[in-house]
Amino acid sequence: MSRDMMPHFELYQPDTVENAIDLAKRIGEGAWIMAGGQDSLDWFKDRAKRPRAVIEITGIQGLSGIRETAEGLEIGALTTLTEIENSALVREKYSLLSTAAGRVASPQIRNIGTLGGNLCQDARCWYYRSGVNCYRAGGNSCYADTPQGLNREHCLFGASRCVAVSPSDMGTASVALDAQMVIRGPDGERVVPAEEFFIGPATDIRRMTVLKPAEILTAVRYPKTWAGAKFYFEKVADRNTWDFALVSVASALRLEGGTIREARVVCGGVECVPRRLKAVEQLLVGSPQSDEVGRLAGTTAVRGATTLNFNHFKVPLMENLVRRAIRDA
Numbered sequence: 001m002s003r004d005m006m007p008h009f010e011l012y013q014p015d016t017v018e019n020a021i022d023l024a025k026r027i028g029e030g031a032w033i034m035a036g037g038q039d040s041l042d043w044f045k046d047r048a049k050r051p052r053a054v055i056e057i058t059g060i061q062g063l064s065g066i067r068e069t070a071e072g073l074e075i076g077a078l079t080t081l082t083e084i085e086n087s088a089l090v091r092e093k094y095s096l097l098s099t100a101a102g103r104v105a106s107p108q109i110r111n112i113g114t115l116g117g118n119l120c121q122d123a124r125c126w127y128y129r130s131g132v133n134c135y136r137a138g139g140n141s142c143y144a145d146t147p148q149g150l151n152r153e154h155c156l157f158g159a160s161r162c163v164a165v166s167p168s169d170m171g172t173a174s175v176a177l178d179a180q181m182v183i184r185g186p187d188g189e190r191v192v193p194a195e196e197f198f199i200g201p202a203t204d205i206r207r208m209t210v211l212k213p214a215e216i217l218t219a220v221r222y223p224k225t226w227a228g229a230k231f232y233f234e235k236v237a238d239r240n241t242w243d244f245a246l247v248s249v250a251s252a253l254r255l256e257g258g259t260i261r262e263a264r265v266v267c268g269g270v271e272c273v274p275r276r277l278k279a280v281e282q283l284l285v286g287s288p289q290s291d292e293v294g295r296l297a298g299t300t301a302v303r304g305a306t307t308l309n310f311n312h313f314k315v316p317l318m319e320n321l322v323r324r325a326i327r328d329a
């Protein structure tokens, strides 16, 4: 499918958020916000998406950088994944984020790819990305959920016509850290918890996030409640670099005298959104941090999983990753 040349589009390079929003609003449906382009350019080259106008936001001042605030940490949406991976502040207090950032794609992609782009990237289903007319693309079939469908990467939970999963490693870590997403649009600013930012196909099959047309994610806030907690991030993929999670896990634990007092456990690669495991979290509070509790957490995590023809392996994988995320945090 990949061609040498992208189809023609108009290119706009605004230098303020207001101008970017105004442009997106005026252009309407044919507008495409682009940051590092690591997801966007694939779509254009494969000609599966053909925006009329690309609004490149990397020239906007003030949308990048990592700042410690009274409430915790604020990371601008244009901050690159490499900057997050290498930040001494992030490594010291929110190492879950630096570890997750360091597991995204390859060094080259992390040097250009941004936090905002990672969180807002579209689904990675083979069929959808190759331009077939599936449900998510506006058609009336799911090609992955068929007897011969290539679905070993697809979901265990939350299928609703579409069975694609959330590909964002930073999404998994951000939900585990109770992040708040700062969004600006034609109606002003709103702040949405990370857990509500990602949406599944039952809510809207054409979108992965709550972002409405002409809205821009400007920053992500990580509350200090989790600063310096015990963290764990692990991602299993077919290759150790340049590859998406088959299943990943992020955990944040607060302990008092060996007893877990607070917990967040989130899995990636198993649902169209980062899957927060609330039943597991409830089970953990008041329990010791042990392999036995981790094993129980793993069993609880996979309850209700519905497999497709080729992704049964994800069930024991998820179970074991959750177990380790408790035991080894």
Ligand SMILES: Cc1cc2nc3c(=O)[nH]c(=O)nc-3n(C[C@H](O)[C@H](O)[C@H](O)COP(=O)(O)OP(=O)(O)OC[C@H]3O[C@@H](n4cnc5c(N)ncnc54)[C@H](O)[C@@H]3O)c2cc1C
Pocket (backbone or CB within 6 Å): 032, 033, 034, 035, 036, 037, 038, 039, 040, 041, 042, 077, 078, 081, 103, 104, 105, 106, 109, 112, 113, 114, 115, 116, 117, 118, 119, 120, 121, 122, 167, 168, 169, 170, 211, 215, 216, 217, 218, 242, 243, 244, 245
């Ligand atoms: C070979 C390869 C391997 C990869 N492996 C991984 C992986 O292992 N894990 C992983 O998580 N990701 C992976 N990715 C995805 C990659 O991390 C993301 O594509 C990258 O972080 C996107 O950042 P970007 O700034 O380049 O996004 P862009 O391509 O610029 O944007 C991506 C999407 O987000 C939207 N967008 C971008 N910024 C904003 C904003 N501020 N507000 C609103 N919308 C916005 C764009 O409209 C677009 O739809 C991989 C990509 C490739 C090509």
